Amino acid sequence: MTSQDVASPAINPTYAMWRKLSGSAIGKGVFSAALCLRVPYFGSVLPRVRDMRPGRCEVAAPKWWGVHNHLGTFHAIAACNLAEIAMGMLAEATVPATHRWIPKGMSVSYVAKAGTSLTAVAELPELPQLPESGDEGVEVLVPVAVRDRSGRTVVTADITIWVTARK
Ligand SMILES: CC(C)(COP(=O)(O)OP(=O)(O)OC[C@H]1O[C@@H](n2cnc3c(N)ncnc32)[C@H](O)[C@@H]1OP(=O)(O)O)[C@@H](O)C(=O)NCCC(=O)NCCSC(=O)Cc1ccccc1
Helix, strand or coil, X not given: CCHHHHHCCCCCHHHHHHHXXXXXXXXXXXXXXXXXXXXXXXXXXXXXXXXXXXXXXXXXECCCHHHECCCCCECHHHHHHHHHHHXXXXXXXXXXXXXXXXXXXXXXXXXXXXXXXEEEEEECCCCCCCCCCCCCEEEEEEEEEEECCCCCEEEEXXXXXXXXXXX
């Protein structure tokens, strides 16, 4: 990180905070706690952001009683919440402060039972072209894979976000 990066008006403040704090495990923990204060529903999966940069984000979540379903596995909607967090932090790192974004929809598949803690990885095949200014918007598809501790994919999600230039 350079001071020029953080001072740049184009860097999203959330991403600037990550760059400042992510050098240590404590800093990453502080960032993840701050994320849950900002978006309280995220807190239910006790997320830990592991990696965040333009085009990629990785977030882990423990398997604890509060995310169980009737089978004792990780509730599918809790896994969707985790996928949204990974997408959201990818978007914060990818979309500059000159623009804003909002999720528009998510299509999801539950491909295997989730019996362990999970890790969601949101990854773009390439960085998107964003509209320069005006009322024009662009849809960006963010693919997310949620995997169990053995590396098996348990949930896949395609989340569409709507990106526009700030007025
Ligand atoms: C907005 C749009 C997606 C598209 O409608 P169009 O008409 O084609 O778009 P157009 O660009 O013309 O804008 C029109 C108006 O739309 C609003 N607005 C637009 N952009 C933004 C923005 N970036 N942020 C805020 N508002 C924005 C704004 O009022 C604007 O009016 P304005 O220009 O201010 O006067 C619409 O279908 C919708 O609102 N769907 C519901 C979306 C929704 O609730 N998603 C779930 C919430 S997130 C969650 O729960 C999980 C989560 C949390 C945190 C992290 C991760 C995950």
